[in-house]
Amino acid sequence: MLTLDNPSLLRTQSYIDGEWVNADSGATLDVTNPVGDELITAVASVGAGETRRAIDAANRAYPAWRDTPVKQRAALLRRWYDLILANADDLAKILTAEQGKPLAEAKTEIVYGANYLEWFAEEAKRMYGDVIAPPSNDKRIVVIKQPVGVVASITPWNFPNAMITRKVAPALAAGCTFVAKPASETPLSALAMAVLAEEAGIPSGVFNVVCGSNSREIGGELTSNPIVRKLTFTGSTPIGKLLMAQCADTVKKTSMELGGNAPFIVFDDADIDKAVQGALLSKYRNAGQTCVCANRILVQDAVYDEFAEKFAAAAKALKVGNGAEAGTEVGPMIHARAVKDVHAMVEDAQQKGATVVTGGSSGDLGGNFYLPTILKDVSSDMRVFREEIFGPIAPLVRFSTEEEAVQMANDTEFGLAAYFYARDIGRVWRVSEALEYGMVGINEGIISNEMAPFGGVKESGSGREGSKYGIDDYIEIKYLCMGGI
Numbered sequence: 350m351l352t353l354d355n356p357s358l359l360r361t362q363s364y365i366d367g368e369w370v371n372a373d374s375g376a377t378l379d380v381t382n383p384v385g386d387e388l389i390t391a392v393a394s395v396g397a398g399e400t401r402r403a404i405d406a407a408n409r410a411y412p413a414w415r416d417t418p419v420k421q422r423a424a425l426l427r428r429w430y431d432l433i434l435a436n437a438d439d440l441a442k443i444l445t446a447e448q449g450k451p452l453a454e455a456k457t458e459i460v461y462g463a464n465y466l467e468w469f470a471e472e473a474k475r476m477y478g479d480v481i482a483p484p485s486n487d488k489r490i491v492v493i494k495q496p497v498g499v500v501a502s503i504t505p506w507n508f509p510n511a512m513i514t515r516k517v518a519p520a521l522a523a524g525c526t527f528v529a530k531p532a533s534e535t536p537l538s539a540l541a542m543a544v545l546a547e548e549a550g551i552p553s554g555v556f557n558v559v560c561g562s563n564s565r566e567i568g569g570e571l572t573s574n575p576i577v578r579k580l581t582f583t584g585s586t587p588i589g590k591l592l593m594a595q596c597a598d599t600v601k602k603t604s605m606e607l608g609g610n611a612p613f614i615v616f617d618d619a620d621i622d623k624a625v626q627g628a629l630l631s632k633y634r635n636a637g638q639t640c641v642c643a644n645r646i647l648v649q650d651a652v653y654d655e656f657a658e659k660f661a662a663a664a665k666a667l668k669v670g671n672g673a674e675a676g677t678e679v680g681p682m683i684h685a686r687a688v689k690d691v692h693a694m695v696e697d698a699q700q701k702g703a704t705v706v707t708g709g710s711s712g713d714l715g716g717n718f719y720l721p722t723i724l725k726d727v728s729s730d731m732r733v734f735r736e737e738i739f740g741p742i743a744p745l746v747r748f749s750t751e752e753e754a755v756q757m758a759n760d761t762e763f764g765l766a767a768y769f770y771a772r773d774i775g776r777v778w779r780v781s782e783a784l785e786y787g788m789v790g791i792n793e794g795i796i797s798n799e800m801a802p803f804g805g806v807k808e809s810g811s812g813r814e815g816s817k818y819g820i821d822d823y824i825e826i827k828y829l830c831m832g833g834i
């Protein structure tokens with residue numbers, strides 16, 4: 350039972366053109382709690398027709414929003430931010446109920462997500478153009494920045510709030526209007542944000558939320574409709590590739606925040622206790638279900654045994670349980686399919702010679718829980734080395750030299766986040782430059798914040814979210830050539 354101070358945050362209809370609407374078909378989608386899979390509520394499950402109406406609404410709202418003075422747009426975003434913070438406890442409860450992460454972690458996500466609104470409310474005022482030296486004296490070259498137009502987002506269940514705010518905040522700041530499609534596992538957090546957007550005074554049609562279980566149908570409309578000028582996606586690499594292909598027909602801009610396979614390297618000059626703490630945070634945050642989670646822990650020979658022992662002791666001490674209960678550090682996984690997938694990876698590793706140091710099962714909790722797991726003697730032919738694990742499994746891999754560590758770290762098609770612990774300043778520079786990743790945590794296991802550019806290289810995607818760069822993805826550059834001067 351979900352008890353909220355502000356029960357109006359719990360919505361079960363999609364939000365289109367400032368109205369709360371049911372599905373044309375009357376279809377609904379069950380939203381369940383990953384703890385025990387009990388039903389929280391059912392939401393309207395819309396399809397292509399309602400999505401088209403949301404896009405049309407965003408298109409109608411676009412000219413007025415684009416022409417709203419930037420200080421006013423910024424003030425509305427700031428008001429939305431204030432309301433999210435004022436309702437943070439309720440938003441965190443909703444998030445934990447539908448997603449499973451511990452309440453304290455959910456609250457951290459709400460604040461983290463809101464920070465993007467605060468940041469881009471400020472950045473909205475800094476969309477500066479340029480005046481460029483002309484090739485001849487009778488001309489002037491002026492560059493202005495304009496919003497791309499109607500933007501659509503498709504987001505995953507692992508960060509039901511922050512993955513939306515870090516897209517909608519720069520989009521609205523730039524003057525774009527927006528249609529959001531949250532993951533079908535976690536629509537309630539997105540709808541709660543729409544309640545607060547409305548209360549903040551964001552005009553009808555500027556922010557729309559369409560929820561539905563038929564993501565192929567909704568995604569088909571979002572990617573084929575020529576009104577949508579940009580798709581911004583966070584999710585798996587295969588779906589990202591599919592959506593990019595679908596966007597090609599109408600040559601939409603895309604931002605893709607896709608899978609990762611983060612190496613976490615512990616060199617022999619590292620502070621081992623700090624490396625253990627960093628690995629623990631990076632690996633077990635959100636039960637290992639983030640794209641920047643440490644995926645492969647590479648440890649140098651001389652410190653391997655010490656690190657493995659301390660890390661195993663710390664992982665065993667983590668309190669696993671219902672995220673709504675005080676003190677829980679690791680919640681359940683999102684659903685039974687996810688548990689089955691990670692367990693299959695553990696079995697694959699065992700069959701190929703790895704040893705389970707701790708965990709390796711759902712333990713006494715059963716259901717959608719999976720114990721924090723550490724695997725030793727991992728090699729590069731195992732699935733846990735090659736694939737994004739997306740679960741609380743930490744594979745330990747031994748290496749001898751710096752070159753070998755860098756080679757192993759880069760031996761993947763992914764390039765999102767990497768981490769390493771070392772003290773030697775020469776090594777810190779060499780390794781930072783050699784890692785083929787969009788983000789590198791150096792003596793740091795948690796790197797995400799709204800002031801920094803989040804994004805990957807290689808098959809981990811394109812575009813950057815957050816920071817001064819984040820608004821660029823929602824802007825068109827227009828060149829004005831002024832002649833006859």
Ligand SMILES: NC(=O)C1=CN([C@@H]2O[C@H](COP(=O)(O)OP(=O)(O)OC[C@H]3O[C@@H](n4cnc5c(N)ncnc54)[C@H](OP(=O)(O)O)[C@@H]3O)[C@@H](O)[C@H]2O)C=CC1
Pocket residue numbers: 503504505506507530531532533534561562563564565566567568569583584585586588589591606607608609639640737738739
């Ligand atoms: N980079 C990251 O942050 C994430 C990576 N992943 C990786 O992906 C794996 C699978 O997770 P999963 O949730 O299935 O990730 P997906 O990539 O399948 O889902 C992410 C979003 O895409 C939507 N989607 C799925 N298929 C389509 C489609 N054909 N057209 C349009 N939209 C679509 C989903 O909607 P719906 O939920 O309604 O199907 C959801 O909103 C994880 O185990 C993990 O490895 C997952 C989530 C985030």
Ligand SMILES: O=C(O)CCCC(=O)O
Pocket residue numbers: 505507508511512583584638639640641797
């Ligand atoms: O896992 C993801 O989908 C990316 C978000 C993680 C973060 O913001 O740290």
